[in-house]
Amino acid sequence: MTELAGADISSVPADLLAAVRAAERIVVFTGAGMSAESGLPTFRDEETGLWSRYDVSRLATPEAWDADPALVWAWYQRRRFQLAAVEPNPGHRAIAALGRHRRVDVVTQNVDDLHERGGSERVVHLHGRLAETFCDTCRLPYPVPAVDPQTEHLEPERCVCGGRIRPGVVWFGEHLPADEFARAVDHAENCDLMLVVGTSGIVYPAAGLPQVAREHGATVAEINPNRTDLSEAADLVWRAPASTALPALLE
């Protein structure tokens, strides 16, 4: 792992720029840090992180849904409203621009739609989308209700089959959507360069994708102001925030 010294914003690490320029097929693997500068909280940030304010086991697991669906539903509605109030940042837009001159596939753990709103057309959502809901019994898809939950609890609506309408996200202990995960593995196995942006690399099986790319000969470059569990396995590391680092790669 080469920590690119003096990698201040103004100077794009030459190795990384060379890798981007040489790549014909790039995968951009992202986590919550990608959307942090758009104003969405990350998960593990001590102060602002979602998991430092909410108990994940009471909100993002099938058990939590069975125990208190109104608490879980209200939480996801609040996150939807928060998402509607923010915009893609220059990092999201730079990824879309990168994809104009070669093949770029975005593989994201994020349930927000900021990559698409930033102009990216090829996006794999490993952990689902806030913009989707479906019946927890017959899996019939439903439009997302525009109810702004003023309270801690909001009863989810019912499906014609009697089931409850649940958020279209992957909860802890749930399998990832097989087709999305298979596409992500295929992209990782066939790319020249994987940019790992804004993820702590703790949640599996997603966090195993950079290793898949490396084992198939790709260069793995981490863009993250902080050290992560993936830093050691990265060929190049740029300690920089996404919304300034990614546009600099377009030079």
Ligand SMILES: CC(C)NC(=O)[C@H](Cc1c[nH]c2ccccc12)NC(=O)[C@H](CCCC/N=C(/NCCC(=O)O)S[C@H]1O[C@H](COP(=O)(O)OP(=O)(O)OC[C@H]2O[C@@H](n3cnc4c(N)ncnc43)[C@H](O)[C@@H]2O)[C@@H](O)[C@H]1O)NC(=O)OCc1ccccc1
């Ligand atoms: C916690 C972890 C140890 N647990 C898991 O990984 C579990 C269990 C597990 C499976 N395999 C394992 C192997 C080992 C250990 C555990 C497991 N995995 C699962 O349950 C998965 C499902 C996981 C998906 C869960 N759903 C999410 N999200 C949707 C919901 C929702 O959003 O509410 S995960 C959610 O958390 C994760 C958060 O991580 P990050 O995105 O990386 O965010 P984080 O805050 O941690 O880090 C932010 C980073 O950004 C950086 N940053 C900050 N600002 C910036 C900036 N400006 N620019 C750049 N970077 C920045 C920071 O420095 C930091 O590094 C994301 O994946 C996100 O999607 N399913 C499953 O394996 O199914 C099969 C199965 C089935 C039954 C039984 C066993 C196995």
